Amino acid sequence: MTSYGDTGFLLSLYLPESTAAAANSAMRSVKPPLPLTPLGLLELQVALYLAVFRRQITEPRRKEVWRLIEGDIKSELFVPTPVPPAALHEAAVRLAEKYSPTIGTRTSDLLHVAAALILGARVFLSFDIRQRKAAEGEGLKVVPRAGR
Numbered sequence: 001m002t003s004y005g006d007t008g009f010l011l012s013l014y015l016p017e018s019t020a021a022a023a024n025s026a027m028r029s030v031k032p033p034l035p036l037t038p039l040g041l042l043e044l045q046v047a048l049y050l051a052v053f054r055r056q057i058t059e060p061r062r063k064e065v066w067r068l069i070e071g072d073i074k075s076e077l078f079v080p081t082p083v084p085p086a087a088l089h090e091a092a093v094r095l096a097e098k099y100s101p102t103i104g105t106r107t108s109d110l111l112h113v114a115a116a117l118i119l120g121a122r123v124f125l126s127f128d129i130r131q132r133k134a135a136e137g138e139g140l141k142v143v144p145r146a147g148r
Helices: 007-012 020-027 038-053 059-074 085-103 107-118 129-137
Strands: 003-005 034-036 078-080 123-125 141-143
Touching: 003 007, 003 034, 003 107, 007 020, 007 038, 020 123, 034 038, 038 059, 038 107, 059 078, 085 107, 085 129, 107 129, 123 129, 129 141
Parallel strands: 003 123, 034 078, 123 141
Antiparallel strands: none
């Protein structure tokens, strides 16, 4: 696996967000499978519940999207991939010291970039400005290009 998608990017593949077209286009440029860490899976679940809470989608739509995600796991577009928690947190601490004071990275930003690095990703799929800057700072190619 050479690419890693953060939760916001992955969610854009399933919901009608302003970033959906760019996410789908970027997916055509990467080679599956993409790892889906326990953090990513949990964040996808919570994001869908929050979309219901915010009345962005209905509960039946949330269930339908979750079935699509499960189908993409079964078809191996995404592969559940554990990351050793101690290594993840150690890497995130190092990244926090390097990036949080200057670009304002948050814990979840750091955990995603750390996971991508631990898993040996070369491409980082994200729309999040802070994650993009940290990933670029660590030598990852960030997709989609800025401004898309």
